[in-house]
Structures are given as C-alpha cells and as structure tokens.
Amino acid sequence: MEAESASVLVLCGKSNVENEFALSLKSNNVLRFLDSNPVSICLHSEIRNLHCDSEGFQVDHYMDVLSTSQFGRFLMYSPRLGSTHDVVSHNFGELPIGAVCVADVQTKGRGRSKNVWESPKGCLLFSFTIQMEDGRVVPLVQYVVSLAVTEAVKDICQKKGIQHLDVKIKWPNDLYLDGLKVGGILCTSTYKSNKFNVSAGIGLNVSNEKPTTCLNATLQKLTPVAHELQREDIMAAFFNKFEDLYTVFMGQGFQSLEPLYYKTWLHSGQRVIVQDKNDNQDQVVENVVTIQGLTPSGYLLAISEDGQTCELHPDGNSLDFFKGLIRRKLA
C-alpha cells in the first residue's frame, strides 16, 4: 500500500488578534486530528514567501475580501485533509467562535445521514463554528447557512456584472442548480456548559464537474466571455453574508428571513404525497398535501385538501426527503 504523506494545516488570521491566537495554538499543540496520517501545523506568516501552489486556496486573497467582525477571521487551511468537519467539531473548545477550516481536497468528506461527500479539487470544502444558547432555534441555523451560500453566489455575480446563477435550496440542506445538486450543508451540534456548539460544513461544486455539475460549468454556458468564480471569493462573500443574516436571525427570529428563504427554496406550493395510517391504524394510505412553508421547529408546514394544517417529517428511511413523508396534525 502506498504511504500517504503528512498533511499540513496552515493557521492564519485576518488581524493581529487572530494571528496571535494562531501562534499560541501552534505553540500549545492542542489540536487533535482523526486523520491516519500526521498533521503538521504551521503559520501562514512562516510560509508566505515560499513557492506556493497556484491551485491551492489563496489565503491572502480570501482575507482581503473578508469584511466580517467575527466569522471566518481565524482560518485553518490544508491542501489535503480527512474532513474539515472533523477538525472543527473535534477541536471546538480550542477554537474561537467563527473559526473556519478549509481544504482543497478531503479524503473522508462527510455528508448527511452518514453519506460520503465526494471532495475533489475545485470543490469548496469548509466547516466553521457557531455557538448558540437557545436550543429552540438551533435546528433553524442550517437554513441561515444555506441562504448565506445562495446570497453569496448572487452577490458575486452582481459585483462581476454577470448573469445571476440561480442556486436554489432543496429542503432541508441541498443546493441545486439546473436541476442537479451542486452543494450541501451539514450541521452537527453538541451541548456543553449550557451552550450548543454547532459545526457547520459546506461543500459546493465550484469548478469540479464531477460528480454532478458545478457553478463554473453553468456560468460558461450562460456568459459569452469567460468568467470563473473563485472559491476564495465565494467563502469570503459567504461569511460577509452569513454574519449579517445571523445577526437578523438572532435579533428578530427566522421569520424575518422567511420571505428571502421562500424565494430561494424550491417548495412553495409544491404538492407532496404523505403516508397516513387509516382509522384502524392497520394500513398506510397516501394523501396529497401542499407545502406552505416551515414550522417554528424547522419542519415543513403543509395543508391538506380538507384545509387541515400539518407538519411533515421525513421517515428517516429514504434518501429523498420527499419520499415517505409522515405528517403530524397541527391544532
């Protein structure tokens, strides 16, 4: 078996505050990794002048575009890593809130429901930390993350003056373009010292046409002049948007974001089949309901043909959330 070389993790901050933190994290050597190969840590300032891979993530460019006050300011970058999600979730307590880990390639990319996330070159692969106190809104933060991705892509297209790429949200956490999945969000959380530690991971096919399609392939078909979106611009625009949307979400609730969310998702007015038990509870019958929006707990709100509102839950068995939906009647 061919031995793989050690991974490198480069630490970098937007300002002196985060760069001093990077130095202490390196000196204290407290980061833990699940990777089978050793991970060696260095500071971006130590390698800045060395020959760098022009295809690797451009840390300086990312920091230049980033304009947040908390999210994305402390960065860990690796050309090749098991999973950015593992780095963030296993080291949550050692990292500042908003810390991000980004990789060019992942060898153990994680998707939802224990799926694998294919993570070739060209895919934007990152995870970051959020901390929340109110458990009732934790299930909704994943929707704020999805919205920040779609808004970031819109914003970049607008700034470049090019045709808007219409990335849509397929509930709960998929990003679709031209009818194909181009991205996904994975949010996991743990509870410690009265706080919810949320790790949010984003995979977005920027220039990798496999396994489905990517943003740049669609852009090439839409625009006469060649334009390419860069991962660094998208990640910085993501955090710039996320910070604003998250402030609204925490201050005013998800309702304030609903008009934008419903404009961006694929489901308003969608008719879906739900499986109900008959009156004797011994047979499953299928009924049609129409999706109206989200319930306060983040499930689908639907209305049946007899006007009854209900909350739709996935049955947990199907990969496609819209198959095997189970409904809970709402008063």
Ligand SMILES: O=C(O)CCCC[C@@H]1SC[C@@H]2NC(=O)N[C@@H]21
């Ligand atoms: O659609 C899904 O199933 C969610 C996919 C999330 C993938 C991202 S890629 C960056 C981060 N690291 C991982 O291992 N997974 C998430």
